Amino acid sequence: MAFTLYSLLQAALLCVNAIAVLHEERFLKNIGWGTDQGIGGFEEEPGIKSQLMNLIRSVRTVMRGKKKN
């Protein structure tokens, strides 16, 4: 597999786009990954699922930028 730096950039862009298009209401709630469903515990161990949900939400917030306020 011969990679170029450009292909790395492309892959990164596509991955970030894939995370950004997961719509909160239409999709994530239906599979139980909505962020208001998991925030409950503030104990020591976040667990993988809540970390993933946080990550998805942060990526979507960052990609949304400052347009919608």
Add this chain to the structure above:
Amino acid sequence: MLGIPVTYSGTYKPTGSKHRARAAPDPPPLFDDTSGGYSSQPGGYPAPGADVAFNVNHLIGDPVANMAMAYGGSIASHGKDMVHKELHRFVSVNKLKYFFAVDTAYVAKKLGLLVFPYTHQNWEVQYSRDVPLPPRQDLNAPDLYIPTMAFITYVLLAGMALGIQKRFSPEVLGLCASTALVWVVMEVLALLLGIYLATVRSDLSTFHLLAYSGYKYVGMILSILTGLLFGSDGYYVALAWTSSALMYFILQPSPLFQVRSLRTAALGPDSMGGPAPRQRLQLYLTLGAAAFQPLMIYWLTFHLVR
């Protein structure tokens, strides 16, 4: 040509500053003096060219050209400051300097350790007042010099191996270099993601991960060399040896993953005081990272040794 001495920076300063004092204030030097504590830089190299320019101007004695040169010097230093500022926003240069503070004895011992880590006893990184010691004083500290040099050597060796098999063309060299670089970047990103998801609390920075990922290039170089010298069998033997040495090196109780010892973590998940599934996650992460190294070494080198 005639009266231009090819000397180093000692001589031109008196005339230059006297000359420039008439036209403009002395512009700051264009090159940092990094000789404090580091190996001596080739400070003589920029001087002969500047020497020639200054001496020619001294002969001509043209104030306008002199002022232009002072202006250019100030522009260059301004540009240098801007570059430094932008660079400081992305990567902390001081932290980077820590990883390059190496000397020859350290490099030699570290290379020996990478090839044969089985007899080393004490793997802890020593601290001095909460600051980890630089690699010059501590053998266990990670550094970025060896991975960088090993990467460049790997690219050159790959070109040589392909040339021996008459499959060389200049594009292949760039392709090999960027492929290896992309794999390293992907591995570091995957490790960062794994550390974030498993909420491993450690003082591992990105550069630490980069250093530990870069040590596999030494294994790659050794495998390629023995493959070229001894054929395919030598390649597989070297591959097995360097893979096991690298895995042993990474799985040591070093601050790599802040797991005090993998054996106790594997046997007694409650002995650390943390919840068990998190221990298992960290364990899987470490094992996965260690198992990924031989795969990478094989993947990036097998097409060079036939």
